[in-house]
Amino acid sequence: MKYAILVYETEQDLANREMHMPAYNAYSQALADAGVMVGGAALHPSHTGTTIRLQNGQRNVQDGPYADTKEQLGGFFLIDVSDLDVALDWAARCPAASNCAVEVRPLL
Amino acid sequence: MDARRAAELAVRNSYSRLVAYLAAQTRDVAAAEDALGDAFLIALKTWTEIGVPKNPEAWLLVTARHRWIDTARRTQVQDKILNTLKLNELASQPEASFDGVNIPDERLKLLFICAHPAIDPAIHTPLMLQTVLGLNAAQIASVFLVAPATMSQRLVRAKTKIRDAGIAFELPEAAELPTRLAAVLEAIYAAYTNAWETIDGGDPRHQGLAEEAIWLVRLCIQLMPQAPEARGLLALMLYCEARREARRGQGAYIPLLQQNTQLWSQPMINEAERELAQAATFKQLGRFQLEAAIQSIHAQRAVTQQVNWEALALLYEGLIQLSPTLGAFVSQAAAIAKAKGLDQGLARLDALPIEPIKNYQPYWALKADLLKQLGRKSEAQQAYSRAIGLTEGFAIREFLLDQSSRLDE
Incomplete structure (x- = not known):
């Protein structure tokens, strides 16, 4: 089963990304060494996002994220493991789990 | 009221x-x-x-x-x-x-039912926490890092099995008793170790299920005063509990050997010593008595200011004979490194099969530490990275990051 580990970060974490890099590098390496890593990426902060809607044929383009929340999606890991229990074990090791939160979702 | x-x-x-x-x-x-x-x-x-x-x-x-x-x-x-x-x-x-x-x-029967061989061992502890302590599925799910809906289903399934398979609410026969009791104690210990591992940086007093586990084993002793392993398990948990306040300093992880023994709870250690001595009078050595004896040696540091590593290595040898867990192998390697030299400790680690240790954080943390002390910096760096990537919990991750950043000092 493939799962996405969605990494949520606080403003403060995003501002201190440099500081968290060694932990994330180690985490991502551990996923790779375990043979469960399928992919993933880190995202720029949500204010760099651009949101597009087509409403009644009209283009509506806005600066900023679709949902403006205090904690934002900072990136994701895609993993391939046997079941949700194992996915949760890996998610708990993600540095964001102790700093903010991670969400685990199965891929379609 | x-x-x-x-x-x-x-x-x-x-x-x-x-x-x-x-x-x-x-x-x-x-x-x-x-x-x-x-x-x-x-x-x-x-x-x-x-x-x-x-x-x-x-x-x-x-x-x-x-x-x-x-x-x-x-x-x-x-x-x-x-x-x-x-x-x-x-x-x-x-x-x-x-x-x-x-x-x-009838609680003793209930405890034995929860850890019945016909029930999936993975659900023994959750079942016990729910039926004996009344915790709800969501609380239990958090402790075992399982989705709440899944935990709820598993509990329901286990109870249905007890009912439909007609598992008897009876005490095991004498011949079966040791194995059946071992399963009960195992389940209680799982609740405790879980609590032990999940304590994290901010709050060293976060108890997890420690109190519940100790309550359960006390109940076992009360209902089965003649079971030395139950006393051994209580002693083991009390020795560990006694160190709670010393395990974190301002949120930072403090390894056992650097803990301030003044912060250890002497009354708890004394109670543990009494339980262990009482257990010994039955002359039936078991896994939990050995594990308690190991912690007893660590506890003596409060008095003697040193650790008897030779004795520890021997006790681990005995523990591995009775209960060959990954944790015991890794801890034995640590004791051997202290008692007989870093090389020998490392050799023990290297002799372990690769598949089970691949994602076992304590293995990589110990390996990194031994390699560092041996001056093998780049290998130590790799082992630290592996340990950090496998760490759940802020305080220990920070500790390992700090150790690894000091490799070049």
């Missing part, structure tokens, strides 16, 4: 007794819990109006029985159970018995 508080206290003190008693008569753990849950709600409402009865526990039991019988009548699918209840003259208990019900203690 107000009604709500009285009800809460009655339930906490007698929850397991009541569930065990009702379940033992019907084998239906889930229905027993439901009936008791209903009775609790009725108690809260009624006691606010008419006051707390003289014997709240008996009141809850009688009410639970009535609720159960009502439900059974309504659904008409539980004829067999209803018959059982009738046979036991439960259906016609007069109200007067609110004061005079004598409830036999």
Whole structure:
């Protein structure tokens, strides 16, 4: 089963990304060494996002994220493991789990 | 005391007794819990109006029985159970018995049911936490890092199996007792180690299920005073518990050997020593007594200021014979590194098969430390990185990051 580990970060974490890099590098390496890593990426902060809607044929383009929340999606890991229990074990090791939160979702 | 508080206290003190008693008569753990849950709600409402009865526990039991019988009548699918209840003259208990019900203690049977060999070992501890302690599925799911809906399903499935497979609410026969008791203690220990591992940076007093696990093993001892391994397990948990305050300093992880022994709880250590000595009088050595003996050696540092590593290495050797867990192998390697030299400790680690240790954080953390002390920096760096990537919990991750950043000093 493939799962996405969605990494949520606080403003403060995003501002201190440099500081968290060694932990994330180690985490991502551990996923790779375990043979469960399928992919993933880190995202720029949500204010760099651009949101597009087509409403009644009209283009509506806005600066900023679709949902403006205090904690934002900072990136994701895609993993391939046997079941949700194992996915949760890996998610708990993600540095964001102790700093903010991670969400685990199965891929379609 | 107000009604709500009285009800809460009655339930906490007698929850397991009541569930065990009702379940033992019907084998239906889930229905027993439901009936008791209903009775609790009725108690809260009624006691606010008419006051707390003289014997709240008996009141809850009688009410639970009535609720159960009502439900059974309504659904008409539980004829067999209803018959059982009738046979036991439960259906016609007069109200007067609110004061005079004598409830036999069936909790030991309940503990053995929860850790029955026919039940998936992974669900033993959750089942015990729910039926004996009354924790809900969501609380248990958090502790075991499982989705709440999944945990709830697993608990339901296990209880259905107990009911449908007709697993008997009986004490194991003498011949079976050691294995069956081992499963019960194993399940209790799992609750404890879980609590131990999940304590994190911010709050060293975060108890997890430590108190619950200690309560459960005390219950075992109370119900089976002749079981040395139960005492061994209590001693083991008390030795570990005694160090709680010393495990973090301003949120930062402090390794065992650097802990300030002044912060260890001496009363808890003393109680652990007494339990271990008592266990030894039965002359049946077991895994938990050995593990407790290992912690006892660490505890002696508070007095002697040093650790007897040779003794530790020997005890681990014995532990591995009885219970060859990954944790025991890694801890033995650590003791050997201290007693006989870093190389020998590292050799022990390197001799372990790769598959089980691949994602085992303590292995990589120890390996990194030994390599660092041997001056093998780049290998140490890799091992640290692996350990950091496998670490759950802020304080230990920070500690390892700090250690790895000091490699070049």
